[in-house]
Amino acid sequence: MNGQEKTGGHVFQIRWIPKYTFVERLLHWVHTISFLPLVVTGLVLYVDALRPLTQGEAGLWMRLVHRLFALLFIGEPLLYGILQPRRLWMHMKEFSLERDDLDWLKNAFPYYVLGKHGAMPPQGRFNTGEKMNGMVMILTWILFVVSGVIMWFGKGIVSADLFRWMVLVHDLTMIAAVCMFVAHLFLAVAHPLMWAALVSMRFGVTSAAYASEHHAKWYYGPKRAKELYEAKKKMVSTEG
Amino acid sequence: MVRKAMLIDESKCTACRGCQVACKQWNDLGGWGYSKTTNVGSYENPPRLSPQTWTRIKFSEYEGANGFRWLFLKEGCMHCGDPACVHVCPTKALTQQADGRVTMNPDLCNGCGYCSQFCPFGIPKLEVSGVFTGMAKAFKCTFCQDRTDNGLIPSCVKTCPAQALFWGDRDSLIAAGKKRVGALRARGFSAANLYGENLVGGLGRLYVLIEKAEAYGLPADPKYPALSTAWKDIVQPLGKIALGGTILGTLVAWLVIRRKIKMEEVE
Secondary structure, eight states: OTTEEEETTEEEEOOEEEOSOHHHHHHHHHHHHHHHHHHHHHHTTTOGGGGGGGSHHHHHHHHHHHHHHHHHHHHHHHHHHHHOHHHHHHHHHHHOOOTHHHHHHHHHIIIIISOOOOOOOOOOSSOHHHHHHHHHHHHHHHHHHHHHHHHHHOTTTSOHHHHHHHHHHHHHHHHHHHHHHHHHHHHHHTOGGGHHHHHHHHHSEEEHHHHHHHOHHHHHOHHHHHHHHHHHHHHHHHHO | OOOEEEEEETTTOOOOOHHHHHHHHHTTOOOGGGOOOOOOSSOOOSSSOBTTBOOEEEEEEEEETTEEEEEEEEEOOOOOSSOHHHHHOSSSOEEEOTTSOEEEOTTTOOOOOHHHHHOTTOOOEEEEEETTTTEEEEEOOOSOHHHHTTTOOOHHHHHOTTOOEEEEEHHHHHHHHHHHHHHHHHTTOTTOEEEOSSGGGOOSEEEEESSOGGGGTOOSSOOOOHHHHIIIIIIHHHHHHHHHHHHHHHHHHHHHHHHHOOGGGOO
8 A cells, every 4th residue: 555565575665755736737637628629629620531520510519619628728828827927937947948958868769768777867847858748738839829719710800811821820730739649648658667657647746766767856956966867877888 | 524604794794783683582592681781882782792692793983995984793603623612621511513513512511611711712701600609601602503403504694684694514605705805805895805714723603804804803813722732732641641650659669668668677
């Protein structure tokens, strides 16, 4: 119970430490339940096999549901920005890429796909991949909202050319966002190294051992994390 | 199948607007809500095409080489040979028939309005019952599809007392239109021309005009919208490759990761 289990006579205990606040988790899941119906009701226009769902009454329903969830999708980050602007700003800074992130990207494939135990540059509360996901989400949110609102309310008001561009932008944005979502979903539910990610987003806590390995800069602080990183790099290179 | 077309001889039109009435009557169109007019110093009425007005005579006051005159233009769907509305319609409510008519099935329409925004002539109109909910349906001239499907001629052509409207095989109407243009030029209408022979894949609505197209408010060189090609033929297919590739790539990565990373060694 509570993270304890007996393996080969040893008691193996997970020490849980807080990672995400309640509001952060709430926002994550509200965003999820607005994004997924938007994707489904939008994809009917895109996937030929789903065409019957676009036609007549069904199509009118799809468009209505798309609009209802769009309200949630648009409103939730706006509300957060109005109520907690400082925290929103903090997230933007957390998602900003730095020089270290390039090193992480270079080493990500052997580490996350091939299972090599090389030294990874220490990461903050969000690693480079999560930061990129965050950035793509912010960018696609802006593009979705601008193009969507213009298509929703601007028909006949804005020029036909602008409307056509917005249709194109909405599609391109969807493609980028859904590709990112597929990767995000896979990492969250199926990647063995990321086992604590979904736990954190559900219960707000993460394992201390997991945090020290994947989020050292956040767990140890930047200075100590760098020392440990240099030490590990040296160790790996002498071993190799 | 032989392509059908409507030839509209604007040199003969008297703007009696019998075509407007015949159109409303046959297609059972009301739409008085769209038709409230204000006096703008013209006999033009109703003021514009609407979901319930599929054709109307546009009045242009024009001062040309032959002095002042009214130019009449019977507006309506051009039934393009290369119809952008059909290509962007996600529901197949709009279809191009083998004889070139661009017909519609309102039961399939979901009101997205792409047709109205991608049409190079801005013809299809949306009947919007709720801006917020997006409830709408698009309408436009169908060349009286229920009549022409059954070998009859469109109701406007049937009713025209000035004999300015013709319905038939496109090739023979082009020949007739060119002949009429020649006759008009011989009578001193030096700017007379046939509009629509090669525009946007060849229009299904051909005009004999006595002045150049711009004088009637027609675009001189309408184009199939490039953004329709960019969207439907480039972005959407590439997007499908990108989405499929991402899903496939993730699957392959998962298969590799399953073998390479052992959960027992993971912290």
